[in-house]
Amino acid sequence: METLDGPVLVLAGAGTGKTRVLTTRIAHILATGRAVPHQILAVTFTNKAAREMRERVGVLIGQSVEGMPWLGTFHAIGVKILRRHAELVGLKSNFTILDTDDQVRLMKQVIEAQGIDEKRWPARQLANAIDGWKNRGLTPQQVPAGEAMSFATGKGGELYAAYQARLKTLNAADFGDLLLECIRLFRDNPGVLSEYHRRFRFMLVDEYQDTNVAQYLWLRLLAQTQAGEKPNVCCVGDDDQSIYGWRGAEVDNILRFEKDFPGATVIRLERNYRSTGHILGAAGHLIANNEGRLGKTLFTDDVDGERVTVAGSWDSGEEARAIGDEIEALQRQGHALNDIAILVRASFQMREFEDRFVTLGLPYRVIGGPRFYERAEIRDALAYFRATMQPADDLAFERIVNVPKRGLGDATVQILHDYGRREGVPMMQAARILVETEELKPKPRQTLRNLMTSFGRWAGQAETMRHQDFAQLILEESGYTDMWQKDRTAEAAGRLENLKELVRSMEAFENMAGFLEHISLVMDASEEGASEDKVSILTLHGAKGLEYDTVFLPGWEEGLFPHQRSLDENGRAGLEEERRLAYVGLTRARRRAKVWFASNRRIHGLWQATMPSRFVDELPASHVDVVEASSAYGSGGTFAMSRFDRAQPFSGSTYSTPGWQRAKQNMEAGFKATNAPPRREPLTIEGELVARSTGTASVYKVGDRVFHIKFGYGEIAEIDGNKLTVDFDKAGRKRVVDSFIDAA
């Protein structure tokens, strides 16, 4: 770790203190005077990681050093560089950054402009292709002919080129460009590149296993050195935690680090400070099934602790109930809900848990749902701001020209669009010109005139008011807030709340322009109050980098985990990535990891018999307990939940328990998917609900109109202590706990 000079690869296993390595290294470089803050380039993948690193460096070196300007995500640093040299890549320095949604809409236009049927060749698909090419560092000219052919019978490359051209006219860049254009900048302008060579004395990269080709090329360019010199580049990562291959990450980057940087020092961190012995043992054994690893074996000085448990359930509903019960049991033993997480493979699995927890009145939070910036209301609001601030931002203008509905539909937009393209002016300007002509029908013409007057007025006010008041004003005068206030659906209240939050978050910025720049890059939700005690529900992907005392891992079934699609599309590599995901899941646990699988699961609405995941088989018997599912569910009927015999957990690596056998038999018998659940649950729910009722009289009465944060408005049908049965207008009849309810 003291090695400061030359290339260093730190292979940091899960829970070995990866972030600590990076932060102490930075602190060390600064403390020893080897460089000053602005000579250090430190890149991360996510804003969260960047923020965390910044904070931790700050703590280590004290307030004496002003922040590090070159600590950030690949993209944030890319933008910073591009803005300085924008003209060299055909942009102006105030270029707009498009997100995925803008991207797709623009591509749709490009596809249609080429006279291609957008239905046969969806924009979405082209966006994915182009994204893939950009991830691999390919410009339109460099796309392999075969691949360019694959879209729209050979138009793929052309469309990519046309799209890039459109971006330049719009003075815009998409996320991929932030790196790709940087690469082009460096390649075409050696002078610029060497300026950065001189500047960056030390380079550090976090999560190196997640880098894609473009990021790799970018880094290589920056790490180029004079002959004989070795770059001071330090990459930290863990090949066993590479789970973003489907997004362009190349594990290869980390596997061949030593070839790329001859004479590199490789440091392995294998001492784990997070988990108990049994958890590490199980995870290590599992991941050893992968080939092509750099190979690490984690160890700990901690106790062996509890074995990893494996439990089966009849179906996903029972899985949710059993896990809910276990969590309540843990809670009674004094465990904080914040220390408990449920890690799922696919987000559809979350719903069952949510429903169950709502019924139980067990507080939970879903991590990683739709991002703040992705929400329609936020994007609409931002589009208003963008259109006001940057009158050439056609995409923003198009987005909100008819939101709220004001009678300016496709026909009108098309006219503006055509005129703009023909005359080479932005749509807003086209609109100003056209309202003075006879080209538009009287009604839309008047509406459009009013709208343009508003935009004109707002643009004038931008300078004179505080930007948050300014934002508020636009949202109100445009009728946007009004639109949601009139909306009585479940989400409307939340949307208004989000808008308020958006305006509130602007306070932290100098002005509107600064805010827009930030939001286009950062775009993640304002930190949710982690202060309340709640169970976390998140995907395995979302769990990377996090840790919890107790981790529940439901849905370990063939087809779901490993996911069938991963297997089909990427074969062995896909399987190995799934296995790494399992490894990530297990290693999130500090004290308890609890694996679950169900024998039946509803997939696409049909009940399917499922087989336990091969990963269950790959867990070593010596670190695992096969446990009986919660007894409450096992006792009713012949087909009731099987018991797993504690006394004979395994024979070899094959399970011999009844549930296991039955699950396999079900598969082998070729159980056909049915429309009906394979079996009705015993009526334990009612008994349990009654038993659990607090008896406290509810403040509500039958027939009251209420509002539920998740289900919206509804009417109370029954009351049972603090458990209410509510007929929701949209969500139907649900049983909920009254603490989740407000009077409507």
Next chain:
DNA sequence: CTTCCGTATGTTTTT
């Protein structure tokens, strides 16, 4: 231009 109904389609997700 809006509303409603039918059909298609169901991983993982950051910037």
Next chain:
DNA sequence: CATACGGAAG
């Protein structure tokens, strides 16, 4: 099953 999107009718 449930939702999301696109096409046809009002």
